[in-house]
Amino acid sequence: MPAGSTQACSGPRAGRSSRALAFWIREPLVIAVSLFFAGLALYWFVRVGGWARGGIGLAFLAVAALRFHLLRREWRSRQAAREAV
Numbered sequence: 252m253p254a255g256s257t258q259a260c261s262g263p264r265a266g267r268s269s270r271a272l273a274f275w276i277r278e279p280l281v282i283a284v285s286l287f288f289a290g291l292a293l294y295w296f297v298r299v300g301g302w303a304r305g306g307i308g309l310a311f312l313a314v315a316a317l318r319f320h321l322l323r324r325e326w327r328s329r330q331a332a333r334e335a336v
Contacts, residue, residue, distance in 0.1 A: 278322045285315035 292308030
């Protein structure tokens with residue numbers, strides 16, 4: 252399909268989400284991987300030095316914190332919806 256084409260997708264996955272994993276599996280997995288790499292980068296920063304390692308560690312830590320916030324907000328909204336019924 253050309254880059255500027257506006258045709259709708261057609262096929263077996265048309266109209267469905269292209270996510271391979273469900274939200275409740277994907278988000279904790281992303282948090283765990285981010286925390287692992289943040290710990291690894293910050294450990295190297297403390298042991299070896301280098302501001303780049305510290306910055307990368309903080310970036311992974313920020314991604315994990317953001318994902319945790321989004322997961323917690325979604326969890327609480329689902330609980331509130333369940334109690335409202």
